[in-house]
Amino acid sequence: SAVISQKPSRDICQRGTSLTIQCQVDSQVTMMFWYRQQPGQSLTLIATANQGSEATYESGFVIDKFPISRPNLTFSTLTVSNLSPEDSSIYLCSVGTPSYFGPGTRLTVL
Amino acid sequence: DQQVKQNSPSLSVQEGRISILNCDYTNSMFDYFLWYKKYPAEGPTFLISISSIKDKNEDGRFTVFLNKSAKHLSLHIVPSQPGDSAVYFCAASAPGGYQKVTFGTGTKLQVIP
Numbered sequence: 577s578a579v580i581s582q583k584p585s586r587d588i589c590q591r592g593t594s595l596t597i598q599c600q601v602d603s604q605v606t607m608m609f610w611y612r613q614q615p616g617q618s619l620t621l622i623a624t625a626n627q628g629s630e631a632t633y634e635s636g637f638v639i640d641k642f643p644i645s646r647p648n649l650t651f652s653t654l655t656v657s658n659l660s661p662e663d664s665s666i667y668l669c670s671v672g673t674p675s676y677f678g679p680g681t682r683l684t685v686l
Numbered sequence: 687d688q689q690v691k692q693n694s695p696s697l698s699v700q701e702g703r704i705s706i707l708n709c710d711y712t713n714s715m716f717d718y719f720l721w722y723k724k725y726p727a728e729g730p731t732f733l734i735s736i737s738s739i740k741d742k743n744e745d746g747r748f749t750v751f752l753n754k755s756a757k758h759l760s761l762h763i764v765p766s767q768p769g770d771s772a773v774y775f776c777a778a779s780a781p782g783g784y785q786k787v788t789f790g791t792g793t794k795l796q797v798i799p
Contacts, residue, residue, distance in 0.1 A: 620789075
């Protein structure tokens with residue numbers, strides 16, 4: 577199993593600003609995944625982050641809106657840019673098979 | 687296109703009785719299925735999984751059944767306990783994408799003492 581921490585746990589942001597979410601894993605992993613859970617919805621994969629290469633984005637998600645960094649094998653960040661109320665969601669990072677998840681970051685955009 | 691569906695958004699069960707959570711999928715390429723439990727303010731926690739080569743997998747009070755012909759799986763919890771009250775997500779993955787899972791919308795289980 578893996579222990580995953582995320583910062584911040586929650587935030588309230590103004591429209592048009594950006595939020596960067598950090599994900600730290602207690603062991604080295606090749607792939608890290610970022611998910612979004614909109615209110616009342618299932619978890620949707622945003623992108624897969626590999627260390628040393630560009631992230632791979634799922635259909636409907638673009639790098640300009642969700643830039644990802646993966647500087648090493650235990651850490652990744654997801655930035656949600658140009659925030660709108662529709663971005664209000666829980667954002668989660670995960671690793672491994674089966675997927676182990678961080679506690680999530682609850683974002684509210686006013 | 688919702689490839690993994692949980693048609694019951696909520697379920698209430700008496701403590702000690704059986705809880706049955708259902709899940710349907712549409713993608714015939716899925717070959718690995720998982721169940722997760724999620725408490726409020728926490729990330730999902732892996733519960734149990736099943737490969738498509740099996741039709742049943744059991745772990746303590748939790749059993750997952752897979753019916754490939756019907757593209758249906760179910761999670762049985764026996765006996766149900768109040769601590770089982772949570773949202774349960776069904777998820778699936780396809781060959782080669784085993785770390786990339788597709789989730790259902792979840793079923794909120796309430797176990798009544």
